[in-house]
Amino acid sequence: MPAPSSTPTEAVVAEGASKSFGGVRALDGVSFALPAGELVGVAGANGSGKSTLLRLLAGILEADAGTVRVLGRHPRRERAALRREAGYAGQEAALDPEMTGWETLRLFHALLGLPHGERGRRLETAVEEHGLAEVCGRRVSGWSGGQRQRLHLALATLHAPRLVLLDEPTASLDPEGRRALWDRLTAWCREGRTVVVSTHDLAEVAAHCDRVLLFRGGRLLAAERPAALVAAHSRPRTVITLARAPDADAMRGALAVLHGVTEVAVRGETVTLWRDRHPAGAEPALELLAARGMVYRGYERREPELADAYFRLTGSAPDAERPARGRGGRRRKA
Amino acid sequence: MTTALHVARETARRSWLRALRRPVPLTFSFVQPLFWMLIFGFLFQRFTLGPAYAGLSYLDFLLPGVCVMTVLFGASQAGIDLVRDLQTGFAQRMAHATPYPGWMLGGKLAADVARLLAQAAVVAALGVALGARLRPDAAGVALAAAGLAAFALAHGSLSCWIALKTRAPESMAVFVHVVNMPLLFTSTALVPTRQMPAWLAEVARWNPLTGVADGLREALLFARVPDSGALLALLVPGVLLFALARRAMARAAES
Numbered sequence: 001m002p003a004p005s006s007t008p009t010e011a012v013v014a015e016g017a018s019k020s021f022g023g024v025r026a027l028d029g030v031s032f033a034l035p036a037g038e039l040v041g042v043a044g045a046n047g048s049g050k051s052t053l054l055r056l057l058a059g060i061l062e063a064d065a066g067t068v069r070v071l072g073r074h075p076r077r078e079r080a081a082l083r084r085e086a087g088y089a090g091q092e093a094a095l096d097p098e099m100t101g102w103e104t105l106r107l108f109h110a111l112l113g114l115p116h117g118e119r120g121r122r123l124e125t126a127v128e129e130h131g132l133a134e135v136c137g138r139r140v141s142g143w144s145g146g147q148r149q150r151l152h153l154a155l156a157t158l159h160a161p162r163l164v165l166l167d168e169p170t171a172s173l174d175p176e177g178r179r180a181l182w183d184r185l186t187a188w189c190r191e192g193r194t195v196v197v198s199t200h201d202l203a204e205v206a207a208h209c210d211r212v213l214l215f216r217g218g219r220l221l222a223a224e225r226p227a228a229l230v231a232a233h234s235r236p237r238t239v240i241t242l243a244r245a246p247d248a249d250a251m252r253g254a255l256a257v258l259h260g261v262t263e264v265a266v267r268g269e270t271v272t273l274w275r276d277r278h279p280a281g282a283e284p285a286l287e288l289l290a291a292r293g294m295v296y297r298g299y300e301r302r303e304p305e306l307a308d309a310y311f312r313l314t315g316s317a318p319d320a321e322r323p324a325r326g327r328g329g330r331r332r333k334a
Numbered sequence: 335m336t337t338a339l340h341v342a343r344e345t346a347r348r349s350w351l352r353a354l355r356r357p358v359p360l361t362f363s364f365v366q367p368l369f370w371m372l373i374f375g376f377l378f379q380r381f382t383l384g385p386a387y388a389g390l391s392y393l394d395f396l397l398p399g400v401c402v403m404t405v406l407f408g409a410s411q412a413g414i415d416l417v418r419d420l421q422t423g424f425a426q427r428m429a430h431a432t433p434y435p436g437w438m439l440g441g442k443l444a445a446d447v448a449r450l451l452a453q454a455a456v457v458a459a460l461g462v463a464l465g466a467r468l469r470p471d472a473a474g475v476a477l478a479a480a481g482l483a484a485f486a487l488a489h490g491s492l493s494c495w496i497a498l499k500t501r502a503p504e505s506m507a508v509f510v511h512v513v514n515m516p517l518l519f520t521s522t523a524l525v526p527t528r529q530m531p532a533w534l535a536e537v538a539r540w541n542p543l544t545g546v547a548d549g550l551r552e553a554l555l556f557a558r559v560p561d562s563g564a565l566l567a568l569l570v571p572g573v574l575l576f577a578l579a580r581r582a583m584a585r586a587a588e589s
Binding site: 058060080083088090092094095096098099103106107108109110111112113116155 | 337419430
């Protein structure tokens with residue numbers, strides 16, 4: 001396969017990239033291109049290939065098959081050059097608990113080969129940018145998980161790389177920390193940097209990312225803008241929680257005939273109806289349930305969302321198990 | 335080159351900081367030699383050293399040997415720090431970050447060697463406080479210290495190589511027992527060759543620790559300059575083992 005060419009506008013290009021560990025195929029013929037300056041979310045279940053992809057892009061691993069170009073370079077063979085332009089932060093915040101934040105930053109300033117003369121300024125900037133000023137003089141052993149995560153990120157980006165690769169950076173952050181992180185990542189992209197970040201939080205991906213790579217079992221299911229993915233694969237849905245589990249087949253059959261309903265799923269006490277749009281006024285399904293003597297504990301209307309699109313694409317929807325096609329949906333309109 | 339030196343300097347600084355922040359191992363590194371001198375020194379005070387050491391007490395004879403032991407046991411611990419760093423992923427992270435992983439290892443080992451020489455000097459001072467009599471020669475001590483440093487480099491590199499290959503603390507414990515003890519008891523650190531069985535004396539003649547211990551005795555007890563060839567020959571295994579460990583470190587950076 002010829003090496004894919006990456007233009008200055010493409011930060012990452014992969015064509016048929018595969019990687020196996022023993023008999024397990026972690027990445028299976030993955031192809032995509034990421035434009036420079038985008039904030040890209042990588043999503044998928046545990047073991048779907050997210051971390052392997054990031055390690056491949058960072059040059060830590062080499063693809064068994066296919067080709068990968070990162071900032072126009074072969075990530076493994078041109079690793080020394082790429083190291084100057086890309087920063088990678090792995091899933092674990094690997095830090096020395098016996099060192100202080102300042103000592104750790106100073107050590108990595110030297111390891112990264114940054115000019116000695118600008119050390120003070122660069123370290124001050126990193127500490128300020130990542131909100132570590134209060135704790136930086138203390139040993140890392142006494143820091144919170146969120147503070148360690150911020151130092152972890154500061155080390156990966158101390159050299160102001162053009163490409164930032166982050167493996168689940170929000171995992172140990174509180175809501176404030178997560179918001180601050182996404183704000184920072186967005187600001188970096190505005191400066192022209194490309195950020196690739198793996199995460200399980202699809203709502204955050206939908207809210208902040210320009211593009212999402214969805215993985216399942218090492219395969220790339222989609223490389224789209226989140227809004228496009230939502231539009232194509234998710235619809236408004238109503239979730240009703242009943243007081244007791246109904247007869248699933250009978251319930252599906254009864255609700256499927258309601259006007260506008262395209263799909264029905266029943267799982268335990270939870271009933272989910274999909275429509276192209278929510279009906280105006282009261283929920284007709286509640287009237288039908290009342291007529292059948294069913295008591296409901298609550299209901300909720302949900303707008304189309306990335307999580308729903310993800311579950312549909314991966315075929316792992318927990319509340320969409322065995323969906324039944326409604327008779328009153330699109331087909332009725334057609 | 336300047337960048338590589340910065341890498342070595344900062345990793346050396348880290349090694350020193352870590353050593354100073356662990357008071358228990360640091361204190362124990364002085365207590366252990368002190369026990370050796372107290373127990374062995376007084377247990378064997380009537381031990382006959384032979385005509386080569388006429389006029390010297392066993393404690394006088396033992397002191398250079400204990401200094402060498404301090405370096406032997408200290409150098410074998412070099413890999414333990416590395417195993418800890420490998421287990422937390424910090425070693426790989428450092429190695430991934432730098433284009434100079436070899437200099438990183440060099441900085442760590444340089445700091446370890448300098449610390450061990452300083453510890454040996456403190457042990458010598460403790461020995462004098464216990465009653466050992468020294469007649470040092472400055473040039474001789476400098477040369478003997480160079481030999482000691484070369485030995486520490488070799489042994490520390492071997493320890494690091496094993497750490498990088500196995501990444502297991504258990505293997506470091508095995509290394510300390512399987513390598514250190516035979517090295518110590520088949521050398522002249524505790525007993526002169528004259529007092530050994532013939533076969534053991536022959537083994538001791540080839541033991542690198544014998545050269546280091548005898549060289550230090552020459553310099554500290556007899557105000558003589560030791561055989562520079564024998565001591566500087568230790569640089570050969572030092573450089574070779576460092577190259578081996580450096581390669582393992584470069585591989586760790588690739589993994």
